[in-house]
Amino acid sequence: MRWMLLSFIAAVLFVENGHARDWKAYMAYHDATFNQPAGGLIYSLCDGSIYTYQPGETVVKTFSKATGLSDCGIQFMEYNADEEAFLIVYKNQNMDVLGINDSITNMPEFKDSDVKDKTVNDVTMNGRNAYVATNSGVLVVNMRRREFTNTYNFGQKVLSCACVGDKIVALTSKGIYNGDLGGNLLDAANWKHLNEYLLNRLFVFGGRLYGQAGDGIYAIDETTGNISKLLHGTYTFFHPYDDVFVIGNKKELILMDENGKVSRKSFANDFKSLSYDGELFWASRGSKGLQAFEIKDDSVKAASAAIIPNSPIRNLAYFLKYTDDNRLLVGGGSLNYTYQNYPGTVMMLDGGKWTNFQEDSIYEKTNVIFRNVTSVIEDPNDKNHHFATAAGGGLYEFRNARFVKLYTYDNSGLATILPNDATPKYYVRTAGLTYDKDGNLWMLNNEVDTILKVRRPDGSWKGFYFNTLAGYPTFDHILIDSRGIMWITHRRTTSKHHAGILGFYNNATLDDERDDTWKFRYQFTNQDNTSYTFNQVYDVAEDREGRIWIATNQGPFVLNNPTDFFNNDVVFTQVKVARNDGTDYADYLLSGVPITCIAIDGGNRKWFGTSGNGVYLISADGQTTVHHFTAENSPLLSNTVYSIAINGATGEVMMGTDAGLVGFKADATEPVEPLEKSNVKVYPNPVRPAFEGSLRVDGLSFDSDVKITTVSGQVVAQGKSVGGTFTWNLRDNRGRRVGTGVYHVIASDQEGKNGAVAKFVVIK
Incomplete structure (x- = not known):
């Protein structure tokens, strides 16, 4: 777990518990949907993640894959008071048992089973057992032993279940069934169909069974199935406690x-959820967070x-980029060619504090x-x-995280795909922001005639036309390399367009197009004269030796001599990795692996994000896989990786x-040149037992x-430092x-011209 100071005191502090100490998950906690008091704490579910809050304190404790949970994206968390533990069910049907002592036990058997329909609909507790209602029946979990003990499949999709007296009652799309808890419930014949009432959920309170439907709350006889309406209305939250x-x-x-x-x-x-800790009521209020209320007589008053x-x-986290002073910028969207519509999300992490840029009132x-x-x-x-691009709208300007202006087709050099549409601004598709050394802001304007645009420091605009690329829809990233060459990726191949890379060099003469050079390549030929075309070209990066790395759906390619790109005999090298099996054979580096993003660390090592294969760290010479992180072998949240950015000062890879x-x-940071004693830092110091x-x-x-x-x-x-570390x-x-x-630490640079000495203490 990690401790985090609350946002209302505008600071953050993390304390690691030793699990996966090199990892930190930056989960969202802005949409509070459910909470449950337990062990003197309030367990709050937000955006599919959990934190705990101790009333009266100023910190919360967060749980994630980096602190021991087996997965992310929580669908249900239900508390078992007898065993003082929660059953956590993830959206992918993985399950954990989380004790109030922070113990965690993974139970992946259901997720990994060959059951065809694993949809989980509800979780309820009775004694030491949890009952999980699924489309394949009822799963029984012994919360003490942390294991599955039974699966009751009687041919129905179970929407909810509850135990009352000596009966277990199951709610299905065909009505209510019951069975004897002491009977053989593995035999479908021992489940009795009581009625055909269609309800949403079952509850037990005060030894009685209740059901919730769209039109109210019903009392149910667990033996006969007779029901009677208790409350009329549409209710959205409901939770039984010992006495209320x-x-x-x-x-x-x-x-x-109870009466x-x-x-x-x-x-x-x-309120999305309301709980009761025996003294106060705790409301999950969506974007307004978790809050305590005091309810007495006819008054409801905030108590925290x-x-x-x-x-x-x-x-x-579709887009990541570090600023020169190591502030992380995050853009949460997509190119939208799969018709996804993510809310406008611009975020910044600065020294542990998150700033979420304005979203409200922009539409108005x-x-x-x-x-x-x-x-x-x-x-x-x-x-x-700051500026942000979007798959529809144009270029958004922010100052102090507040919206300033939208640059679109009618007030800038940007163009719309559909000028005659009723809403032409929605078709101003932009991406790929980058500044050049002269302060010009470059961007891509997709699916129009002139796809490359630049906004000068004085606010004026200019466009660059490439005749064969007019109307291309998914230009994505721009890299301006150390030579001043601009490399622009086109994401995907369609029936009319090619995934590929555009090289553009304007000779540092922005307004003189006569000396401009450009070339678009969608077919790569490697050093063995093998040619490739691609479904996707995702990203481009320059390493510390000036080589250009290109991420494609068929693996990484390298331009060892980037200026050759404009020549007819250009070679796109695929790094060969020796098999070291006694033969002279070698394999292409990550051949066939869809590389979605590339980042170069201070040691010139390559970090490759992939679609479905996690993250690879490859040595500077390309011969060694230093790490291969997956969601299965590490706290990596998913094997689908959109973007990677590296904090040069700390070495943290986001x-x-x-x-x-x-x-x-x-273990790599940006090197500091020249080597000087004043820059060298040793930690921890002292090293404690x-x-x-x-x-x-x-x-x-x-x-x-x-x-x-x-x-x-x-x-x-x-040994040698990796970059500056x-x-x-x-x-x-x-x-x-x-x-x-x-x-003592005794360091010298590569040439042996500069040195530095530092000291530290070890206490064993």
Whole structure:
């Protein structure tokens, strides 16, 4: 778990518990949908993730894959008071048992089974057991032993179930069934069809069975199936507790005691769920967070401030980019060619604090729904000034995270696909923001004649026309390399368009097109004279040696001599990796793996995100897979990775997936040139006995030679930095953890011209 300060005190603090200590999940906690008091805490479900809050405190504790949960995207969490544990059911039917002592047990058997329809509809508790209503019957989970004990399949899709007295009652699309808890419920013949009433959910309160339907709450006889309407109305939240049944909707709150006495409170509210801890009522209020209320007589009064952990506003991380001062910009959208419509999402992480850019009121100011953000960028001369592109609308301008202006077809150099449509602004499709060294803002304007646009610092616009590319729909990323060449990816192949890459060089003369050079290539020929065409070309990056890496659905390709791109004999190299099996054979690096994004770290290593294969870290020479992270073997949230960005100062690798954002603390940072003692930092220092990680030395120059010595000069470890970082596992050449003492770090740069010395203490 992690501790996080609440957003109303505008700060964040994380304390790791040691599980997967190199990972951190940045989950959204802005849509509070359900909560449950347990063990003196309030467990709150937000955006499919859990945090706990202790009333009266100023921090929350978050749970994620990085803290031990087996998955992400929670559909249900139901508390078993007898065993003091929650059954967590994920949207993919994986399950965990989470104890109030923070113990976690994964139960993947149902998810991994060959059951055809695994849809989970409801979860209820009785004694030490959990009963999971599914489209394939009822699953029984022994919460004490943390294991499945039975599956009751009587030929019906079970929408909800409940145990009352000696009966188990199941709600199906064909009515209500029951069975004897002490009988053989594995035999479908022992399930009795009581009636054909169509309800939504069953509850037990005060030893009696109740059902919820669209028109009210019903009392049900669990033996005969007879029902009678208890409350008339459409109710959206309901939860039974020991001495009160909480029922309500947006206009009314009803509290029923064990004797059936009903107390009604009429008041407008935005509650999605309401719980009771024996003293206060806790409301999950969607975007307004978790909040306590005191209900006495006819009054309903707030008893706490709204609790909204500082976090991303949504689990959308399509686009990631670090600014020069290591602030992370996040855009949560898509190119929209699959007709997805994500809310306009622009977020920034700065020193642990999230800022979520304005969304409200943009429609009222522009008459365009703000959605599908494709890229975000910070003004290099003003860190409070940002722009965002969108798959429809145009170019959005923000200052201090507040909306300023929409640049669209009628007030800028941008064009719309459908100028004669009733809503032409929706067809101004933009992407690929980047600044050049002169402060010009470049972007892509898809599906129109002139697809490349630039906004000058004075606010004027210019377009660049490429005759064979007019109308291309999915130009995505722009990279301006160290030579000034612009590399632009076109995402996908259609019946009329090709996935490929555009190289454009304007000779640093923005207004003189006579010396411009451009070439679009959709067919690559490698060093073995094998030709490829692609369904997708996703991304492009330049490494520290000036080579251009191109991400395609058939793996990565490299331009070792990028200027050759404009020549007829250009070679797109596929790195060959020796098999090392006694033969001379080699395989192309990640051949056939759909590479969706590329990032280069401070050590010139390549981070590849993929579609369905997780994340690869490949050594600088391309010969070694340093890491292959998947959702199955690591806290990576999903194997579908959209974007990767690296914090050069800390080495944290941020990975945007279709399930949200996660970071991995890697062992490479940006090198600092020249090597100077004042830049070198060693941590932790001192190294205490409980520390189990690796010592880090940051602030080094590229490929520094590093030695760790005792005060007497004995070398206990040596090696090279990865970028600007050297890590050491605190063990000597014989694999033994070093003893208590003072140690020196002695570093020199590649040429041996500059050096630095630092010291640290180990306490064993």
